[in-house]
Amino acid sequence: MSEFIFNEQHRSIIHKLELNIELHIIEKAINEQKFDSLSNDSLVGLLKIANALYRSGTPIIKDTQYDLLLKDFSIKQPEHPYLNSVEPEILAESKTVALPQKMLSTDKAYSFEEIKKWIDRLLKAAKEVQIDPDEVMIRVTPKLDGYAAFDDGETLYTRGDGVRGQDITRAITRGLRVANDGKRGLGAGEIVISKNYFDEKLTHLFENSRNIQAGIIAEKKVDENIQQAINEGACLFYPFRLLENRTEHYSKILSDFESIVDEIWNSVDFDIDGIILEVTNEAIKDHMGATRKFHRWQIAFKVNNDGVEVEVLDVIPQTSRTGRVTPVAKLVPTKLSGATISRVTVHHYNMVKTSGIGPGAVIQLVRSGLVIPKIEKVIKKVEPKLAELCPSCESRLLWESDNLICPNKTDCPAQTENTLIHFFKTLGNNDGFGPKVIERLASFGKKHIHEIYAIEAHHFSTFKFGDKTSKNLFDQLRVSREVEIEDWRFLSAFGVSRLGAGNCDKLLQHHSLTELFDLSAEVIVKIDGFAEVSAEAIVEGLKKVREEFFKVYELGFNLSVTPKQSGLKSVDSPLAGKLVVFTGSMTQGSRGDMEKHAKALGAKVAKSVTGKTTYLVTGEKVGEIKINAAKDKGVSVLSEQEYLDLLANV
Ligand SMILES: NC(=O)c1ccc[n+]([C@@H]2O[C@H](COP(=O)([O-])OP(=O)(O)OC[C@H]3O[C@@H](n4cnc5c(N)ncnc54)[C@H](O)[C@@H]3O)[C@@H](O)[C@H]2O)c1
Numbered sequence: 001m002s003e004f005i006f007n008e009q010h011r012s013i014i015h016k017l018e019l020n021i022e023l024h025i026i027e028k029a030i031n032e033q034k035f036d037s038l039s040n041d042s043l044v045g046l047l048k049i050a051n052a053l054y055r056s057g058t059p060i061i062k063d064t065q066y067d068l069l070l071k072d073f074s075i076k077q078p079e080h081p082y083l084n085s086v087e088p089e090i091l092a093e094s095k096t097v098a099l100p101q102k103m104l105s106t107d108k109a110y111s112f113e114e115i116k117k118w119i120d121r122l123l124k125a126a127k128e129v130q131i132d133p134d135e136v137m138i139r140v141t142p143k144l145d146g147y148a149a150f151d152d153g154e155t156l157y158t159r160g161d162g163v164r165g166q167d168i169t170r171a172i173t174r175g176l177r178v179a180n181d182g183k184r185g186l187g188a189g190e191i192v193i194s195k196n197y198f199d200e201k202l203t204h205l206f207e208n209s210r211n212i213q214a215g216i217i218a219e220k221k222v223d224e225n226i227q228q229a230i231n232e233g234a235c236l237f238y239p240f241r242l243l244e245n246r247t248e249h250y251s252k253i254l255s256d257f258e259s260i261v262d263e264i265w266n267s268v269d270f271d272i273d274g275i276i277l278e279v280t281n282e283a284i285k286d287h288m289g290a291t292r293k294f295h296r297w298q299i300a301f302k303v304n305n306d307g308v309e310v311e312v313l314d315v316i317p318q319t320s321r322t323g324r325v326t327p328v329a330k331l332v333p334t335k336l337s338g339a340t341i342s343r344v345t346v347h348h349y350n351m352v353k354t355s356g357i358g359p360g361a362v363i364q365l366v367r368s369g370l371v372i373p374k375i376e377k378v379i380k381k382v383e384p385k386l387a388e389l390c391p392s393c394e395s396r397l398l399w400e401s402d403n404l405i406c407p408n409k410t411d412c413p414a415q416t417e418n419t420l421i422h423f424f425k426t427l428g429n430n431d432g433f434g435p436k437v438i439e440r441l442a443s444f445g446k447k448h449i450h451e452i453y454a455i456e457a458h459h460f461s462t463f464k465f466g467d468k469t470s471k472n473l474f475d476q477l478r479v480s481r482e483v484e485i486e487d488w489r490f491l492s493a494f495g496v497s498r499l500g501a502g503n504c505d506k507l508l509q510h511h512s513l514t515e516l517f518d519l520s521a522e523v524i525v526k527i528d529g530f531a532e533v534s535a536e537a538i539v540e541g542l543k544k545v546r547e548e549f550f551k552v553y554e555l556g557f558n559l560s561v562t563p564k565q566s567g568l569k570s571v572d573s574p575l576a577g578k579l580v581v582f583t584g585s586m587t588q589g590s591r592g593d594m595e596k597h598a599k600a601l602g603a604k605v606a607k608s609v610t611g612k613t614t615y616l617v618t619g620e621k622v623g624e625i626k627i628n629a630a631k632d633k634g635v636s637v638l639s640e641q642e643y644l645d646l647l648a649n650v
Pocket residue numbers: 050051052054055059060061062063064066067086087103104105106107141142143144145147148149159189190240243276300
């Protein structure tokens with residue numbers, strides 16, 4: 001690599017910072033990647049320079065490195081002014097203007113532990129303002145890695161130093177569009193560029209998308225390639241309030257953190273550098289307030305994106321609850337984002353086969369958004385290592401589309417153990433029946449849920465549990481029956497294929513729990529959101545668990561019954577009582593009007609999709625991820641036209 005020295009452009013920006021430091025010391029530190037020996041003054045100088053250059057579109061160090069230096073410095077001198085204000089943009093010659101509203105930076109977390117601590121702080125604040133923890137909801141959005149801006153409807157501003165920014169309305173005049181329906185005045189957001197577009201058309205012209213964001217708002221004439229990207233709609237001002245999001249109870253955020261991070265991380269076609277979590281309750285927000293730098297009710301979760309190349313030592317099969325065999329690659333232990341990684345799950349066996357993954361293969365691992373690392377690409381292929389026998393029961397494995405599966409449904413220990421683990425975990429109202437305990441019980445021949453419930457208090461000790469654990473396990477079985485749970489959750493705990501929580505809830509809105517076992521596929525198909533294939537699979541799956549289900553059900557659980565959707569047939573409107581979400585830009589009317597109309601027809605309109613949503617109506621430019629996520633929840637996805645057809649006779 002060639003030696004780094006500040007060029008003319010750098011120097012003219014640095015000049016504006018009016019620093020009193022020797023630049024060659026900074027250059028030396030960057031070249032040697034040694035920052036420990038910098039004096040505090042030089043370190044602050046480096047931070048200020050890196051920040052200014054980063055915001056002008058020419059970063060000199062990696063984001064992760066900047067963050068690390070900032071963190072180190074905040075330990076040394078927490079009160080330093082640079083750490084207690086928004087890291088400013090370098091404002092060009094043109095005049096600054098006051099922002100309509102203060103724009104802050106975000107606090108950052110790099111681990112799940114830190115997120116947990118932040119949630120503890122939310123809960124403490126909730127308690128102080130007497131808000132029930134049940135009502136503490138958290139909104140999760142992608143943290144767009146663009147150029148922060150604010151739109152008050154007339155002027156578009158840069159964030160500047162958080163109090164004063166620059167008027168960049170010229171970007172709009174140049175044709176920069178506002179996301180979704182182009183409505184102005186939606187407040188804070190980010191100027192972004194489509195990743196696909198960048199990869200296809202601009203990657204050979206610009207080093208990174210940051211160069212382009214700076215170009216979009218440039219005072220001088222815009223680069224013609226950037227202008228073309230603007231004209232083609234690849235560049236957008238994206239107000240945060242329009243962002244793809246998941247809004248969930250905090251306990252769900254804690255329990256499903258990885259999958260939520262993963263979903264949101266992949267929800268938009270823009271560069272992102274983390275995800276944003278924020279509490280939605282206004283009273284909690286007011287109570288928590290802000291520091292000079294960030295809102296206490298909001299936090300960014302970030303991970304180190306750097307990929308590493310790793311050699312595969314072996315590929316090991318693991319049989320899941322459903323019989324699907326997952327390939328797990330064992331790796332030469334390697335450091336990635338501060339953690340040592342020694343194994344990674346490969347998507348499925350077909351990937352092992354087609355990508356040539358086996359001992360000696362070299363893969364590139366990333367932790368892009370994932371707490372769990374994932375395989376980005378296979379760098380060196382080898383003879384793939386496929387599995388022939390189930391690692392648990394030694395049955396010969398069969399291919400089923402992309403997967404190898406163990407066909408032994410009745411007697412495969414891995415399948416039975418994972419089914420038991422799934423049951424207790426899904427109930428979620430008890431403690432103690434994790435993998436270790438289940439494995440022990442299974443090794444003593446306990447293969448069914450009802451058998452576990454039949455264990456007497458004094459019997460647990462015969463399975464080599466200590467007195468205290470035995471008592472606790474016995475108590476927990478009682479607790480699991482006594483603490484109220486929803487009937488849909490109870491049903492989904494049996495792990496029937498296609499009967500996840502959302503579908504269970506939907507079925508139970510129409511039929512009672514025990515009735516379900518006698519439904520035919522024809523009846524299920526009549527309920528919105530069930531296609532024929534899934535209806536048949538559900539009937540089949542229920543048949544398989546029927547005997548076990550009733551044995552367990554008859555033990556007497558404290559089930560709350562899903563309210564029935566009543567009177568549907570007596571009301572003419574096809575939307576009566578339905579929960580509808582609109583997304584994307586509509587072509588035949590504004591979204592606001594459609595929402596009003598739907599309400600008038602008896603629908604409830606929500607902003608985000610949950611398992612309770614009936615219809616997701618999609619306008620233009622809705623990502624497949626969003627659509628699939630909705631489908632996974634059992635939501636019916638309608639195009640704008642399909643939706644209008646549905647209303648055609650009203
Ligand atoms: N490489 C470098 O030299 C260098 C220098 C300075 C800063 N940086 C990077 O920039 C980051 C700090 O910059 P910052 O203070 O501009 O940003 P930040 O990371 O503190 O985040 C705050 C900003 O996030 C934006 N944002 C994006 N998506 C959002 C969403 N969904 N909801 C709410 N806000 C959202 C907002 O514009 C807000 O102003 C650092 O983490 C660092 O990685 C890098």
